[in-house]
Amino acid sequence: xxxxxxxxxxxxxxxxxxxxxxxxxxxxxxxxxxxxxxxxxxxxxxxxxxxxxxxxxxxxxxxxxxxxxxxxxxxxxxxxxxxxxxxxxxxxxxxxxxxxxxxxxxxxxxxxxxxxxxxxxxxxxxxxxxxxxxxxxxxxxxxxxxxxxxxxxxxxxxxxxxxxxxxxxxxxxxxxxxxxxxxxxxxxxxxxxxxxxxxxxxxxxxxxxxxxxxxxxxxxxxxxxxxxxxxxxxxxxxxxxxxxxxxxxxxxxxxxxxxxxxxxxxxxxxxxxxxxxxxxxxxxxxxxxxxxxxxxxxxxxxxxxxxxxxxxxxxxxxxxxxxxxxxxxxxxxxxxxxxxxxxxxxxxxxxxxxxxxxxxxxxxxxxxxxxxxxxxxxxxxxxxxxxxxxxxxxxxxxxxxxxxxxxxxxxxxxxxxxxxxxxxxxxxxxxxxxxxxxxxxxxxxxxxxxxxxxxxxxxxxxxxxxxxxxxxxxxxxxxxxxxxxxxxxxxxxxxxxxxxxxxxxxxxxxxxxxxxxxxxxxxxxxxxxxxxxxxxxxxxxxxxxxxxxxxxxxxxxxxxxxxxxxxxxxxxxxxxxxxxxxxxxxxxxxxxxx
Numbered sequence: 001x002x003x004x005x006x007x008x009x010x011x012x013x014x015x016x017x018x019x020x021x022x023x024x025x026x027x028x029x030x031x032x033x034x035x036x037x038x039x040x041x042x043x044x045x046x047x048x049x050x051x052x053x054x055x056x057x058x059x060x061x062x063x064x065x066x067x068x069x070x071x072x073x074x075x076x077x078x079x080x081x082x083x084x085x086x087x088x089x090x091x092x093x094x095x096x097x098x099x100x101x102x103x104x105x106x107x108x109x110x111x112x113x114x115x116x117x118x119x120x121x122x123x124x125x126x127x128x129x130x131x132x133x134x135x136x137x138x139x140x141x142x143x144x145x146x147x148x149x150x151x152x153x154x155x156x157x158x159x160x161x162x163x164x165x166x167x168x169x170x171x172x173x174x175x176x177x178x179x180x181x182x183x184x185x186x187x188x189x190x191x192x193x194x195x196x197x198x199x200x201x202x203x204x205x206x207x208x209x210x211x212x213x214x215x216x217x218x219x220x221x222x223x224x225x226x227x228x229x230x231x232x233x234x235x236x237x238x239x240x241x242x243x244x245x246x247x248x249x250x251x252x253x254x255x256x257x258x259x260x261x262x263x264x265x266x267x268x269x270x271x272x273x274x275x276x277x278x279x280x281x282x283x284x285x286x287x288x289x290x291x292x293x294x295x296x297x298x299x300x301x302x303x304x305x306x307x308x309x310x311x312x313x314x315x316x317x318x319x320x321x322x323x324x325x326x327x328x329x330x331x332x333x334x335x336x337x338x339x340x341x342x343x344x345x346x347x348x349x350x351x352x353x354x355x356x357x358x359x360x361x362x363x364x365x366x367x368x369x370x371x372x373x374x375x376x377x378x379x380x381x382x383x384x385x386x387x388x389x390x391x392x393x394x395x396x397x398x399x400x401x402x403x404x405x406x407x408x409x410x411x412x413x414x415x416x417x418x419x420x421x422x423x424x425x426x427x428x429x430x431x432x433x434x435x436x437x438x439x440x441x442x443x444x445x446x447x448x449x450x451x452x453x454x455x456x457x458x459x460x461x462x463x464x465x466x467x468x469x470x471x472x473x474x475x476x477x478x479x480x481x482x483x484x485x486x487x488x489x490x491x492x493x494x495x496x497x498x499x500x501x502x503x504x505x506x507x508x509x510x511x512x513x514x515x516x517x518x519x520x521x522x523x524x525x526x527x528x529x530x531x532x533x534x535x536x537x538x539x540x541x542x543x544x545x546x547x548x549x550x551x552x553x554x555x556x557x558x559x560x561x562x563x564x565x566x567x568x569x570x571x572x573x574x575x576x577x578x579x580x581x582x583x584x585x586x587x588x589x590x591x592x593x594x
Contacts, residue, residue, distance in 0.1 A: 078381060078382065078385040078527070079184065079188075079189040079190055079377075079378075079381050080184045080185065080187040080188075080189055081125075081184045081189050081378060081381075082378060082381040082382055082385075082524065082525075082526065083382075083524060083525060083526030083527075083529070084126070084184075085122060085124055085125040085126065085129065085184070085378060085524075086122060086123035086124045086125070086378045086379075086524055087120075087121075087122045087123075087125060087131075087184070087189065087377060087378050088120070088121040088122060088123070088160070088162070088374055088375050088377060088378075088454075089190070089192075089372070089374040089375075089377040089397045090118055090119065090120050090133070090180060090182050090190065090192045091105060091118075091119040091120075091121075091374060091399070091400075092105065092106065092107060092109075092116055092117070092118060092119070092180070092192065092194055092400075093105040093106075093116070093117050093119060094109065094113060094115060094116060094117070095115070095117065096117070096119075096164070096439050099438065100438030100439045100440045100455075100457075101436075101438055101457075102117075102119060102439065105399055105400045106194075106400045107192075107193065107194045107195065107201060107400065108194065108195045108196075108201055109173065109194065109195070109196050110196075110197070111172065111173075111174075111175050111196060111197045112172040112173075113172060113173050113196060114168060114169055114170065114171075114172050114173070115166055115167065115168045115169075116166075116167045116173070116194070117164050117165065117166050117167070118133050118164070118165040118166075118167065118180055118192075119162060119164055119165075119439060120133070120162055120163055120164075120165065120182065121160050121161065121162030121375075121437065121439075121452075121454040122149075122153070122160055122161055122162065122454075123153060123160045123375070123378075124152055124153050124160075125149045125152060125153075125161075126149065126152060127149055127150060127151070127152050128148060128149060129148070129149045129184065129185060130146055130147070130148050130149075130183075130184075130185050130186065131146065131147050131148075131149060131163065131182070131183070131184065132144060132145070132146040132147075132182070132183040132186065133145055133146075133165045133180050133181070133182055133183075134180070134181040134183065135167055135178065135179075135180055136178060136179045136180075136181065137174075137176060137177075137178055138176060138177050138178075143167065145165050147163045147165075147451075149161075149451075150451055151451055154453050154454060154455070155453060156453075156455075158455075158456065159453055159454065159455045159456075160375075160437075160453075160454040160455075161451050161452065161453065161454060162439060162451065162452045162453075162454040163451055163452065164439065164447070164448055164452060166448060167180075173196040174196065175196050175197030175198070175199060176195075176196055176197065176199060177193065177194075177195055177199060177200070177202060178193065178194050178195070178196065179191050179192060179193045179194070179202075180192045180194070190204065190377070191204055192204060203394040203395060203396055203411070204394070204395040204396075205392055205393065205394050205395065206384060206385070206388040206392070206393050206395065207367075207368075207387070207388025207389065207390075207391060207392045207393050208388075208391075208392050209367070209390065209391050209392060210365060210366050210367050210391055210392070210416070211365070211366070211367075211390065211391055211416055211417075212365040212366075213365070214360075214362045214363070215362075215363055215474070215511055215512075215550060215551065216550065217250070217360070217593060217594065218283070218284050218550070218552065218594045220249065220250055220251045220252070221252070222251075222281075222282060222283040222284055223250060223251030223252065223282065223283070223284045223285075223286055223594060224251060224252055224254065224273075224276055224277060224280075224282040224284070224285050224286070225247050225248075225250065225251035225252060225253040225254065225286045225288060226253075226254050226255075226256055226269075226272075226273055226276070226285070226286070226287055226288070226294060227244075227247065227253070227255065227256065227287070227288040227289045227293055227294060228255065228256050228257055228263065228264070228289065228293045228294060229244060229255045229257070230257060231289060231292055231293040231348050232244070232288075232289065232293060232348055235292075235348050235349035236348075236349055236351050239351035240351070242351065242355060243288070243351055243354045243355060243358070246354070246355055246358035246359070247286075247288050247358055249358070250286070250358055250593055251284075251286055252280070252282070254276055256269055256272050256273070256294065264295070265295060266295040266296065266297040266298065266326070269294055269295060269327075270297065270326050270327050273285065273327050273328075274327070274328075274330060277328065277330065277340065278330075282340065283340060283341075284340060284341050284342075284343065284552065284594045285327055285328050285340055285341070285342045285343065286343045286344070286345070286593065286594055287324065287327070287342065287343070287344040287345070288344075288345050288354065288358075289344075289345070289346070289347070289348040290346045290347055290348045290349075290485055290486070291322070291346075291485070291486045291487070292348050293348040294344075296322035296323060296324060296486070296517070297322070297323050297324070297325070297326045297327075298317075298320035298321070298322065299320060299321050299323050299325070299326070299336070299586050300319065300320060300321075301317075301318060301319055301320055301321045301518070301583060302579040302580075302582050302583050303519070303579060303580065303583050304318045304319045307519050310519070311519070314425060314426065314427050314488075314490065315427075315488070315489040315490055316425075316426045316427065316488065316489075321517060321518045321583060321586050321587050322484070322486060322517040322518065322587070322589075323336075323517070323586035323587065323589070324338075324342040324344055324589055325337070325338045325342070325559075325585065325586055327342055328340040328341070328342050333563075335563050335566055335582060335585060336585070336586070337559060337560060337563035337585065338556070338559055340556075341552045341553065341555060341556035341559075341590070341594060342589075342590065343552055343590045343591070343592060343593065343594040344589060344590070344591055345357045345358070345506070345591065345592065345593065346483075346485040346502070346503070346506075346591055347485075347497075347503060347506070349496075350496065350497060350503070350507065352507060353497055353503060353506055353507040356506070356507060356509055357506055357592055357593055358593060361472055361509050361510070361511045361593075362472065362511075363416050363472050363473040363474065363511045364414045364415070364416050364472055364473055365416065366391075366414060366415060366416045367391040367392040367393065367394070367415065367416060367417070368387045368388075368391050368392065368393040368394070368415055368416065368417035368418070368419065369393070369394045369396075369409075369411050369412045369415035369417075369418055369419075370384050370387070370393055370394070370395050370396070370418075370419040370420070370421070371396050371397070371398060371401060371406055371412065371419075371420045371421070371422070371462055371463065372384075372395065372396070372397050372398070372420075372421045372422075372434075373397070373398060373421055373422050373423065373434035373435060373462070374397040374398060374399060374434060374435070375434070375435045375437070375456075376421050376434075376522065377397070378524050379421065379522040379523065379524055379535055380419075380421045380478075380522075382525050382526075382527060382535065382539055383419060383421075383478075383535065383538045383539055383542060384419065385527075386538075386539055386542035386543050386546060387417060387419060387542050387545075387546070389546050390545070390546040391416070391417065393419075394411050394415075396409075396412075397434075398422065398433070398434035398460055398461075398462030399434065399436055399460050401462060402460070402461070402462070403431070403461040403462055403463055403464040403466070403467040404467050406462060406463055406467065406469060407463070407464070407467025407468050407469045408467070412469065412471070413469070413470050413471060415471065415473055416473045416474065417473055417474050417476075417545070418471050418473055418474070418475045418476070419476050419478070419538075419542075420432060420462075420463060420475075420476075420477050420478060420479065420482075421478040421479070421522070422434050422462050422463065422478070422479045423435075423459060423479055423480060424477075424479035424480045424481045424482050424484075424501075425480060425481055426480075426481035426484040426486075426488060426518075427488050427490045427491075427492075429481060429484060429485075429495055429499060429500040429501060429502070430464055430465040430466070430492075430498075430499045430500065430501060431461050431463065431464045431465075431501075432461070432462055432463045432464075432477070432479045432482070432501065433459035433460055433461050433462055434459060434460055434462050435456045435457075435459060435460075436456070436457055436458050436459065436460045437454050437455060437456055437457060438454075438455050438457050439452045439453075439454055440452060440453040440455065463501060464501075465497075465498060465499060465500070465501055465504045468504075469501075469504070469505070469508075470505070470508035470509070471505060471508065471509075471510050472508075472509045472510065472511055473510070473511055474510075474511055474512045474514075474545070474551050475505055475510050475511075475512070475513045475514070476513075476514045476515070476538060476541065476542070477501075477502075477513070477514070477515035477516075478515075478520070478522060478534055478535075478538060479515070479516075479520075480516065480518070480519045480520050481516070481517065481518065481519075482501070482502060482515030482516055482520075483502050483513070483514075483515035483516055483517050483589045483591060484500075484502070484517050484518070485500055485502055485503060486517075502515060502591060506591060506592060510592060511551070511592065512551035512552070512555075512590065512591075512592045513590075513591040513592050514541060514551070514555055514588065514589070514590055514591070515588070515589065515591070516534060516584075516587040516588055516589070517587045517589055518583070518587045520533070520534040520584070520587060521533035521534055521535075521580050521583075521584065522534055522535045523535045523536070525539070530565050530568045530569060530572070530577075531561055531562060531565045531581075532565070532569070532577045532580065532581060533577070533580050533581065533584055534584055534588070536561075536562060536565060536581070536584070537558050537559075537561075537562050537584050537588050538558075540554075540557060540558035540561040540562065541554050541555060541557075541558040542554075544557045544558060550594075551590070552590060552594035555588075555590045558588070559585060559588065562581050562584055562585045562588075563585055565581050566578050566581045566582055566585070569581060
């Protein structure tokens with residue numbers, strides 16, 4: 001017998017509490033990973049008034065304990081909501097304060113906790129969908145409750161809806177391990193573990209297995225390495241000689257100004273690089289240096305009109321996107337799909353970073369770790385499913401995971417593969433963040449029998465340079481400006497490993513780093529859909545890794561795949577997503593040695 005008391009809650013559709021809106025985001029709509037204007041930082045701790053919600057929960061539950069039932073299902077690799085809905089990660093909290101903020105949010109609660117709320121929100125879920133939660137104490141089924149969706153989204157543009165499932169134990173939850181299974185139309189969608197007391201903590205996991213051994217670098221005879229030695233020497237002095245010597249060991253090094261001609265523009269550098277590429281049977285290009293040494297090309301942004309207002313306060317360019325594609329676009333195709341893979345080590349002044357990346361980095365043996373914006377579970381699902389096809393993936397979400405918790409997490413640090421899906425911006429590149437939300441009841445008389453309005457409020461940091469995250473594995477970042485290393489108008493103007501997460505990871509010894517250089521787009525996709533946006537690129541990249549490709553080859557295959565998808569989208573008349581794919585083709589970059 002379970003020591004938990006049987007619980008009672010509404011398991012039928014609730015009375016409509018919100019007016020559905022036509023401006024809902026449905027599957028297939030892109031999600032831009034940047035917040036307009038300046039970010040809203042974490043506020044001070046709100047005044048917490050808990051009594052009302054707890055008393056409501058106490059009043060709802062009575063009855064005898066349940067006997068043993070079926071154990072919790074394993075978390076599915078591809079949740080059934082993927083491609084159908086935009087369902088948030090289930091949040092666990094001990095209350096909601098009068099400001100709508102979840103209180104005590106986390107996955108570890110003290111002994112004696114009497115109530116834990118399962119807060120299940122959505123940006124879009126079709127009306128009539130049944131959402132069910134099933135509580136387990138270790139492997140013993142304890143309780144289940146269901147809600148049939150009334151409102152597909154929130155009443156305002158950008159808002160979502162949600163339902164609060166309270167789990168109440170009059171004598172307090174006993175110490176131990178618990179999990180909540182979320183079912184979507186009776187099919188398991190995710191399993192969220194939590195702990196009462198000081199016992200071990202557990203992450204949600206999908207997939208199984210590990211990978212071992214080094215990831216071989218490419219044959220130096222196949223790699224053309226280019227830089228402008230004068231810039232490296234001006235920035236690093238005599239240390240530049242060490243860097244250049246290391247660069248010669250990993251490929252065929254050429255100074256782009258060896259003939260005495262200045263090549264400080266992308267056009268001039270690209271012309272010389274393509275001349276060199278045609279002189280020998282190279283298969284890869286490695287650029288050593290940041291924008292000041294070997295300039296990124298500034299390609300016209302096909303999404304400029306819709307992004308200008310979001311970037312104006314930051315004084316970031318909306319009309320162009322940094323790209324390295326043109327360096328190896330040998331055939332001059334209309335989309336500038338690179339014909340050879342391009343890698344870059346984007347520093348011209350940090351000898352330690354350059355020497356680390358030009359050395360031999362061996363990734364850890366092991367599996368994968370993913371840190372995901374709690375609102376982006378549906379966008380991440382198809383990507384984590386691809387990773388889980390080859391190794392186990394440990395999943396954490398922000399909130400509740402903090403930057404400090406992530407930076408000190410050995411599972412993240414020692415993962416062979418790391419995937420992060422958060423927000424970013426090109427000025428404050430020291431942090432990636434996620435949406436924190438408030439919950440507002442649509443019925444103050446019966447809040448637990450009706451849906452709630454779920455509204456984004458501020459962004460909670462999930463990764464920061466100050467928390468010193470490190471990785472020797474393959475790191476793929478899904479955050480706007482995740483690979484932006486260029487100087488900006490606003491402070492901090494110059495990007496270094498101390499204020500830029502891309503450079504920080506490279507200096508820590510990351511084997512390969514793949515991310516974007518501008519506002520990027522994620523989308524809810526089904527596995528059979530034409531790849532769209534950054535999510536489509538990520539899916540193609542991780543499928544390549546799972547098939548045994550080296551990171552640089554998987555990166556190139558994803559570039560080619562996104563290029564082909566542009567044609568498919570144009571032929572289907574989907575011009576908006578074709579434009580997003582064109583931008584995606586340009587903003588995805590590979591940082592590190594090929």
